[in-house]
Amino acid sequence: xxxxxxxxxxxxxxxxxxxxxxxxxxxxxxxxxxxxxxxxxxxxxxxxxxxxxxxxxxxxxxxxxxxxxxxxxxxxxxxxxxxxxxxxxxxxxxxxxxxxxxxxxxxxxxxxxxxxxxxxxxxxxxxxxxxxxxxxxxxxxxxxxxxxxxxxxxxxxxxxxxxxxxxxxxxxxxxx
Numbered sequence: 001x002x003x004x005x006x007x008x009x010x011x012x013x014x015x016x017x018x019x020x021x022x023x024x025x026x027x028x029x030x031x032x033x034x035x036x037x038x039x040x041x042x043x044x045x046x047x048x049x050x051x052x053x054x055x056x057x058x059x060x061x062x063x064x065x066x067x068x069x070x071x072x073x074x075x076x077x078x079x080x081x082x083x084x085x086x087x088x089x090x091x092x093x094x095x096x097x098x099x100x101x102x103x104x105x106x107x108x109x110x111x112x113x114x115x116x117x118x119x120x121x122x123x124x125x126x127x128x129x130x131x132x133x134x135x136x137x138x139x140x141x142x143x144x145x146x147x148x149x150x151x152x153x154x155x156x157x158x159x160x161x162x163x164x165x166x167x168x169x170x171x172x173x174x175x176x
Contacts, residue, residue: 028156032060032068033106038155039070039148040095040102047146049074049162050100055125058104066152066175071163072102073145077137078129079122086115087135094121101125151175 027034036058044050053074060070080087091103101121122128144164149171151157159171 028154035068035070035150035155043072043146044097054100056102058102068150068152070148078127080132080135081130091118149173
């Protein structure tokens with residue numbers, strides 16, 4: 001009986017190690033696409049904001065050619081389509097993870113090639129409305145999101161800040 005208990009304890013002690021091996025690794029090299037993936041992975045794993053919402057908008061920009069800024073904020077605004085013509089800019093990419101969706105527009109990607117895929121995914125989250133007479137859009141400047149700052153040459157070197165549109169200071173980040 002003692003041997004069985006001991007065996008169970010040994011097996012249970014290795015379970016946390018098995019779970020650690022399944023987490024997604026942060027990519028060290030790449031461009032804004034990899035920075036977005038890193039930010040979404042970190043946000044999903046560490047941010048308390050993930051529990052409050054299901055739908056997140058992602059935006060990005062390059063600062064001084066050596067820092068990639070990635071913003072993630074909850075956003076349930078709809079995308080409107082009249083016939084087959086979008087009335088607002090549709091996202092070109094998304095990441096879905098356990099019932100949460102993160103979407104963004106990539107200016108370098110051909111929008112026509114990704115529209116049907118993205119539209120179908122957005123429909124699942126009730127974010128697409130067809131032939132609407134009224135277009136609704138809301139913005140909450142007090143709503144907090146997360147802003148990530150990645151060194152462009154080493155994406156593992158980054159800082160993150162809770163942020164909203166009213167407060168957004170770039171942290172000191174040594175990118176060499």
